[in-house]
Amino acid sequence: MTTLVTASGLTKKYGDLVAVDGISFEIREGECFGFLGPNGAGKTTTVRMIHCVSPVTSGTLTVGGLPSGIGNRALKMMTGVIPQEINLDNDLTVHENLVVFARFFDIGRREARVRIAELLRFVELEAKVGSKISELSTGMKRRLLIARALVNRPRLIVADEPTTGLDPQARHLIWQRLRQLKTQGTTLVLTTQYMEEAQQLCDRIVVMYQGKILKEGTPSKLVEEEIGREVVEVRIPQEDDERVLRHLAAFPCAHERVGDTLYFYCRDGHGLMRRLLELDLPNTLNRPATLEDVFLKLTGRSLHE
Amino acid sequence: MSLSYRIAYVFLRNLYSYKRFIVPTFLVSLVEPLFYLITFGVGMGAYMGAFGGKPYLHFLVPGVLASAVMMSSSFECLYGTYIKIVHEKVYDSLIATPVSADEAVAGDIAWGSFRGLVSGTLMMSVALLMGVAPASPVRLALLLVFMVFIGVLFGSLAMIVTSVAPSFDFFSYYTELVITPMLFFSGVFFPLDNFPPWMKTLAEFLPLTHAVRISRAVFTGEPAAGLGWSFAGLIVLTAVIFTISIRMMRKRLIK
Numbered sequence: 001m002t003t004l005v006t007a008s009g010l011t012k013k014y015g016d017l018v019a020v021d022g023i024s025f026e027i028r029e030g031e032c033f034g035f036l037g038p039n040g041a042g043k044t045t046t047v048r049m050i051h052c053v054s055p056v057t058s059g060t061l062t063v064g065g066l067p068s069g070i071g072n073r074a075l076k077m078m079t080g081v082i083p084q085e086i087n088l089d090n091d092l093t094v095h096e097n098l099v100v101f102a103r104f105f106d107i108g109r110r111e112a113r114v115r116i117a118e119l120l121r122f123v124e125l126e127a128k129v130g131s132k133i134s135e136l137s138t139g140m141k142r143r144l145l146i147a148r149a150l151v152n153r154p155r156l157i158v159a160d161e162p163t164t165g166l167d168p169q170a171r172h173l174i175w176q177r178l179r180q181l182k183t184q185g186t187t188l189v190l191t192t193q194y195m196e197e198a199q200q201l202c203d204r205i206v207v208m209y210q211g212k213i214l215k216e217g218t219p220s221k222l223v224e225e226e227i228g229r230e231v232v233e234v235r236i237p238q239e240d241d242e243r244v245l246r247h248l249a250a251f252p253c254a255h256e257r258v259g260d261t262l263y264f265y266c267r268d269g270h271g272l273m274r275r276l277l278e279l280d281l282p283n284t285l286n287r288p289a290t291l292e293d294v295f296l297k298l299t300g301r302s303l304h305e
Numbered sequence: 306m307s308l309s310y311r312i313a314y315v316f317l318r319n320l321y322s323y324k325r326f327i328v329p330t331f332l333v334s335l336v337e338p339l340f341y342l343i344t345f346g347v348g349m350g351a352y353m354g355a356f357g358g359k360p361y362l363h364f365l366v367p368g369v370l371a372s373a374v375m376m377s378s379s380f381e382c383l384y385g386t387y388i389k390i391v392h393e394k395v396y397d398s399l400i401a402t403p404v405s406a407d408e409a410v411a412g413d414i415a416w417g418s419f420r421g422l423v424s425g426t427l428m429m430s431v432a433l434l435m436g437v438a439p440a441s442p443v444r445l446a447l448l449l450v451f452m453v454f455i456g457v458l459f460g461s462l463a464m465i466v467t468s469v470a471p472s473f474d475f476f477s478y479y480t481e482l483v484i485t486p487m488l489f490f491s492g493v494f495f496p497l498d499n500f501p502p503w504m505k506t507l508a509e510f511l512p513l514t515h516a517v518r519i520s521r522a523v524f525t526g527e528p529a530a531g532l533g534w535s536f537a538g539l540i541v542l543t544a545v546i547f548t549i550s551i552r553m554m555r556k557r558l559i560k
Contacts, residue, residue: 003459014560052401053401054560055558071307079477085394089393089395089398090393096321099321103314103317103318104314104404137307251528
C-alpha cells in the first residue's frame, strides 16, 4: 500500500501553547487511520493541518506527495471534511447546501445534480431534499455533513468526531456509511473519543496525549500489548487490597487501584475469577480487555478539562 | 492575496440565502428612503425655498443615495459577516474547500456592495417617482456604477471593524462614533460652505464627503471644485482599505 499522508516532526503552536508537539506518522492509501485522545490532546489541530485549514508551525506534512498548506487548492480539491461542529448553512435548504458546496469545488450544474441525488440516497435523506436545516434531527444533520464531504468525490476524508451527540441507531448508520466508503478505496482519517468507534472503524490508531503520540498500532494489537486479554474488576475497600493480592499471588497479573475499584489485567481471567470466588467477594466482574482500558491506562484516569 | 473567480461562488451562496429575506429587506430598503425624502425633502424642504435654483429635494437626493449605499454595505459587512463567522460558521466550512479565506472575504464585500446597490436603486426609484431625476440616462447609469464602487469602499471599511470585533456590541462604537457622525458632516443634508474652517477640514477627511460630492456632480451634471481629487482619493483609499480588510480578516479566520 502506498503512503498518502506523511508527517514528520509536525508541530503546531498557538503563541506559547504547544498544541501538537513534534509528532510523526504515516497514513496509507485506503486505510482508516484514527487519532484517539482526550479533549485538548491535539487531535483536531492535527487533522486541521492535514486538510489545509491550519498552517504548520514546524516539521513537515505532505498529502499525496504535496506539502500541506493553506493555499494548497489541489489538496483541498481531493479532500472531504466532516467537521466536529455542525456547520451546515442554515439559510439554505438541504439541496441548496449541496448545490453551493458543489460550486465551491468547480463542479458543473448538471454533474452536481446527478451527484447530489446519488449522495442524498447514500445518506438516506432523499425525503428531506427541500427541507430547511432547522427541520433536521442531529443525526440527519450529521448525515448531510457526510454527503457534503463527498460532493467532490474525495480521495481522502477527514472525519473529526463524526458521531458526537448521536443515538445508537444514528451512530451505527454513520459507521456503516464510513465503512462503505473505505471499501470503495477512500482513505479515512478519523478523530474520536469513543473507543468503540475506533474499534469499529480503524485499521490503525494512534493515542495522542498533550500534543504527543503515545502509542501506535492496530486496535487489537494495542489492547493485547498494553492490557492483555481480560480485565477483572473487584470493587472492595482499599484496606482489603493486601488480603486479595496475597490470595492471588500465584497469578501473573498487573493490578491497579483506581478509586473504589481494584483492576487486574491478565490473560487468564477465568482462572483468576475462580480463585477470587473462594474469597466470596460481593462485587466482581470479569470482562474482555478493550481499547478503553488502553486509553485510560495511557492517558490517565483524571479528568481532562 | 489569493483571489480568483471563486469570489463569485461566495456571492452565489449569499444570493441563495438572500432569497429568503428578499421581501423584508426590500421593505426596509424602501421605508428608509421614503423616510428621508419625505421628512427632510418634502417636509423640511418646504421651509427652505429654492436651493441653488432648484427645490431642496434635488440637493438632497444624490447625497442620500450615497449614504444609503454606505449604510447597507456597512451593515451587511458588520452584522451579516459576523453572523456568518461566529454564529453560522459559514466561513469554517468555506475555507475547507478550494475557496480561500481571501475569496470568502472578497465575496462578502462584493455582496455588501450589491446590497448597497439594491438600497441605492430603490432610493433612486422613489426619487424618480417624486420627479427628481439625474440630468441624463447616462448619468443614471454612471450613478449605479458609482454605487457599486462606494459599496466596496464602505463594505471593506466595515470588514476591518468585523475582523477585530469580539462581540456584536462592538459594532455600536463604529456605527455611533463613525457612521452616524459621517452622515451629518459630509454634506448629505446641507452644503458644507457655512461650516467653520476646522470643520470643513475635518469633513475632507471623511470618505462620505467625497462620495457625496461625486454623486451630486454626476447627478446634476454641475461640476464641483476638487472633483478629480475626490475621485482619485477614493480610488486609492478603497484599494488600501480593501487590502487591509482582507489581511486582517485572514488573521481572524486562519489559526
